[in-house]
Amino acid sequence: MASLLRRSVYLFIVSLCILSGVMAQPPPPKSLAPAAEALANSGYSAMSLTISLIGETLPYSSDVLTIFSPSDKAFASSSELPMDHLLQHFSPMFLTQKALVSLPFASTIPTLSHSGDLIVTSDEDKISVDNVRVSKSPVFDDGFVIVYGIDDFFKSDFTLNSKRQNEYTLMAVTIIVIIVSCMVGSS
Numbered sequence: 001m002a003s004l005l006r007r008s009v010y011l012f013i014v015s016l017c018i019l020s021g022v023m024a025q026p027p028p029p030k031s032l033a034p035a036a037e038a039l040a041n042s043g044y045s046a047m048s049l050t051i052s053l054i055g056e057t058l059p060y061s062s063d064v065l066t067i068f069s070p071s072d073k074a075f076a077s078s079s080e081l082p083m084d085h086l087l088q089h090f091s092p093m094f095l096t097q098k099a100l101v102s103l104p105f106a107s108t109i110p111t112l113s114h115s116g117d118l119i120v121t122s123d124e125d126k127i128s129v130d131n132v133r134v135s136k137s138p139v140f141d142d143g144f145v146i147v148y149g150i151d152d153f154f155k156s157d158f159t160l161n162s163k164r165q166n167e168y169t170l171m172a173v174t175i176i177v178i179i180v181s182c183m184v185g186s187s
Contacts, residue, residue, distance in 0.1 A: 038140035046075035064094035
């Protein structure tokens with residue numbers, strides 16, 4: 001009887017320790033309402049409304065999300081978009097401004113869309129994805145969800161210009177040859 005009581009007390013204490021560790025960290029928000037509110041207050045009313053309508057049904061399982069919000073002008077000039085196209089503007093990654101800037105040209109960003117990943121097309125002057133300019137600083141960032149403004153919608157059929165991609169490949173090969181030459185020359 002004493003061992004049963006001791007075991008019960010032990011399990012109770014272990015459970016309390018586990019629960020207190022879980023409760024110590026705030027859970028990530030499952031509501032995108034704060035992001036939608038920030039968008040509405042920053043002149044991205046159409047995306048704010050879109051997030052309010054579809055936010056709770058987005059097909060993502062991670063605790064983080066990056067949203068690329070097209071401008072109200074882009075929404076006004078576009079026809080009705082299929083849901084899969086809208087989902088291209090949501091990534092199940094948390095991409096800080098520093099992370100976005102550090103992504104090399106032609107790297108990919110996963111999306112919630114079945115259409116595929118986005119392609120980084122940034123150069124030294126601007127951050128861009130699929131040749132669409134991305135704002136340098138986020139419109140909203142709570143540590144779990146980060147939102148950037150973009151000038152237009154991403155194109156669902158975007159591909160890199162093969163000439164530019166070849167230029168970057170040639171530049172990368174040239175840099176490697178220079179580095180190897182320096183290493184061989186110094187030994």
